[in-house]
Amino acid sequence: MTKYVEEARVIGQRVLNRATKQIDLIAPRIAAEAVPGQFVNVQVSRRTAPLLRRPLGIAWVDKQHGAISLIYRIIGDATKILADVCSGDVISVVGPLGHGFDCSAKHPLLVGGGTGLAPLLYLAESMEEEGIRPDVLMGGRTADDLFWKDEYVNLVERMGLTTDDGSLGTRGTVMAELPLMLQRLHYDCVYVCGPAPMMKAVSAAVTEAGIKCQVSLERYMACGLGACLSCSCQGVGKRIKVCQDGPVFWAGEVTEW
Template sequence: MTNLKTTILSNQEVAPGYFRMRILAPGFVTSARPGQFLMLRVLDGMEPLLRRPFGIFRTGWLPADCQGLPPKEYVEILYKVVGSGTTLMKDLHQGDGVEILGPLGKGFELLDAPEQILVGGGIGLVPLFMLAAQLVKRGRVRLLMGGRCRDDILAVTEFERLGVETYVSTDDGSLGEAGLVTEVLVRQLERLPQAAVYACGPTAMLRAVHGICAARDVPLQVSLEAYMACGVGACLGCVVAGAEHTEQNPQYLCTCKEGPVFRAGQLLWHKLEEPRDVCGCNEEEP
C-alpha cells in the first residue's frame, strides 16, 4: 500500500453523470488485486476534502516516452457524481494533482467453478473488470449488468473485448432486457447450477442475489460499499455485523480491511444497511 501525491492523466464524462479518471500510479500494476480500492483526495481544492473510496477499475502501462523514458503505470477509476467530493473531482483536468492511498482492502478470491457469473448493479461493475480479466483465463465468464436506464450501463464493450458474455437489463427497458438483473441471475442459475457468483451493487440487489444463491447452494462473494473515513482500519466507521454477531457477543467486520469483498456467509444479512443508492440502480427483492 502506498500514499502517492500524483497527477491526473485524463478525466472524461463517459455517460451523463459518470466519469472515468486515469491517474499516474507507480506500483499499482503489480500490486492491485481484483476487488481492491483506493482512497482519493483532491489537492488544491477550494474546500478541504476528506479522502473518498473508489474501486480500482483497471491498471495499465503508458507506452515508453519517445525520449527513451521508461513506461509508466496508471490506475483507472469510474465514478458517479453524487456529492461534494465527486462534484469537485468532475472538474479536474489532465495535470491536476490528487493524492491516492492504495491498493486497499481484501479483493475477490478466484474460485475454480465450471461457470463464473458476475453481477453488477450500475457503478457496482467497477471492481468486476479486473476480476473478469483474471477469470477469463480459467474459463467461461458471464456478466449480468443491471441499471435503472441505459445511462447506468457502463463499459460493457470493454468486458466483451475480454471475452466475457454480457447480459444487460434495465428497469425501464431502455437497454437490454426490461426488468431486474436478479431475474436474469435466476434464469442463468437454472441452467448453470455449478456456477460461482461475484456481485457488487446496491445493498438491496446484493441481498436479493444472496437469497437466490443461498437457496441454490451457490458460492457467492459480494463487494460492499460503506461510509469510509480512513480506509485503513483506524476509525471503525465502516463496520458491518458479521454472521456470528449477537447483542451479547458483538462481531463486527471492518469493510475497509476485512473487505470490501466478503463471502456471503460471513455477513449478517438482515443487519446490512443501504448506505445510499450511489450506483444508479435500485433493485428490489424479487
C-alpha cells in the first residue's frame, strides 16, 4: 500500500462534546486506500511550533467524494490549533499509515473508550456495508463522553454503555458488562481500542473466554513511518513498531501495554 503526503482541504468541523471535534478533509488518495484501523499523521501548522505531526485514527471514509473524517480530543497546543482550522483551509496529511483490522469476523463485538472509538467507527461502517452489524460496548467517565452512541446507533445491532459515575448505562468500566456479553452472545472476534488499562483488561478476558481479540495500540510517535522508533515496544520474541507493524495487533502479539 502506498503512503501519500496530501494537501487536504478542510470541508467542515463539528463539535461532538466539550473537548472533542470531528474534522472532514478532502484527501482523495488517502481515502481511496485507507482501511479500518489505519491512521494519518496531521500537520496542524506550517510553523516550527508545534513541530511534529499528530497521529489520528481514521473515523470515516467517503471513497466516492475522496473525503476522510478524523475525530480528536482537544488536549494540547496542537489539537487546540487544529480545532480552530476553518473550512477551505488546507492542511498537510500523511497516510494512510499502519495496518488495519482483520475484518473477517462474522459475529463481532467492538469495545472502545475515548477517541479509541474513532477507528472502531470506521470498522463498524465497513462491516455494516458488508451486511454484518456488530455489537458495540463503550465506556466513558460520564454520559457526556458517550456522545459516540449517536454515531454508532445506525450501524450496530446491540449497544452496551458504561460510565464511571453511572450517569448513563451501567455504572463502572466496560468490564462491568463484558463478561456477561461474552457469555451470552457467542462472538467470534472482539475488536478493542481505548485507554491501555481497558485494552489490557478486555483482551485478557476475551482471550480467556477462547475468543479471538484484536487491539489497536496508541503510542507517542514522531514519524509514523517506522523510522524514528519512538513507538517501538516488545512483542512476543521480537520488537514491534506500533506505527508500522500495528497499530492493530492480535492480543497475543502484545506484551507491553
